[in-house]
Amino acid sequence: MNGDLSARSGIKDTIPTLSGYIGVGLAFGIVAKAAGLNVVMIILMSIITYSGAAQFVIVSMLLAGGTFLSILVAVFLLSARMLLMGMTVAPYLKKESMKRNIILGSLLTDETFALTMNKLNYTNRIISFEWLNASNVIAYLTWIVASGVGGSLESLIPNPTKFGLDFAFIAMFIGLLYLQIMADKTMAFKLQVTMVLVTLGLTYIGLIFIPSSLLLLVVTLVGCWLGVKIKNAFF
Numbered sequence: 206m207n208g209d210l211s212a213r214s215g216i217k218d219t220i221p222t223l224s225g226y227i228g229v230g231l232a233f234g235i236v237a238k239a240a241g242l243n244v245v246m247i248i249l250m251s252i253i254t255y256s257g258a259a260q261f262v263i264v265s266m267l268l269a270g271g272t273f274l275s276i277l278v279a280v281f282l283l284s285a286r287m288l289l290m291g292m293t294v295a296p297y298l299k300k301e302s303m304k305r306n307i308i309l310g311s312l313l314t315d316e317t318f319a320l321t322m323n324k325l326n327y328t329n330r331i332i333s334f335e336w337l338n339a340s341n342v343i344a345y346l347t348w349i350v351a352s353g354v355g356g357s358l359e360s361l362i363p364n365p366t367k368f369g370l371d372f373a374f375i376a377m378f379i380g381l382l383y384l385q386i387m388a389d390k391t392m393a394f395k396l397q398v399t400m401v402l403v404t405l406g407l408t409y410i411g412l413i414f415i416p417s418s419l420l421l422l423v424v425t426l427v428g429c430w431l432g433v434k435i436k437n438a439f440f
Contacts, residue, residue, distance in 0.1 A: 208327045215339030222316050226347045233264075234355020236423070240264045251349045255312070259283050260352075281411050286421045289430050290318045293370040297332040314343035323385045361366065396432075396440045403435070404428050 230251070237247045242264070251283055254260050259280045266276045298306055310407045317340050321332060386397045407424045415423055 206329055210328060210333035211338040212335040212339035215336040215341050218320060219340040219343050222320060223347050225316060225342055227351045230348050230351025231355035233257060234352040235359045237264050238265050238356040238359035240268050244353055244356040248349060248353045255345060267350040282419055286394060286425060289425055294321055299401055301334050309341060312345050315345060317341050317344055349374055393440050397435055400432050400437060403431055
């Protein structure tokens with residue numbers, strides 16, 4: 206990764222993360238096909254919803270006979286974290302038009318958000334529409350194709366977890382976290398490691414008391430608050 210903010214660089218920087226989209230996209234397609242959706246429906250869901258976690262929830266709730274309203278509420282709560290991510294990226298795109306910001310926000314994902322935060326370390330805290338849009342689009346297209354292929358291969362790969370496809374996203378995020386910590390010179394290394402440990406602790410405790418659909422949102426808010434307190438007190 207370097208300071209180039211062109212569309213070509215956006216595609217190049219995103220390519221290493223695509224294995225996560227491919228792995229989980231294939232897994233979703235297989236699960237959705239096994240649940241009774243056809244390939245066209247799977248592809249349309251990926252185009253319209255474009256959220257791995259939400260799409261798995263939709264399929265499971267459809268199988269359980271969930272109502273439209275219950276599915277809508279569940280997906281909203283599960284995706285509420287994107288509001289925080291969008292608000293975090295927005296200050297770096299103040300010079301862009303409302304239309305361009307809507308385009309970028311609509312396709313922003315956990316992965317392209319993490320990639321953007323890492324990219325800021327190489328660009329003097331600047332992000333361009335061209336770079337982020339290219340990153341978003343290549344990720345979006347990869348997810349659509351992977352889920353469609355997964356639906357088509359359902360009969361050949363009945364158990365995607367057997368091949369470790371469900372671990373692809375986790376492995377990718379571990380890699381992005383490592384790169385973020387190594388490249389970010391704006392915060393002390395000890396502070397970053399401390400906050401990783403704090404976040405892990407909050408997540409572990411939160412799993413006991415907080416619904417999974419709200420866990421990430423709550424941990425993010427509490428983690429940010431604690432991060433400010435810890436930084437001001439010790440760093």
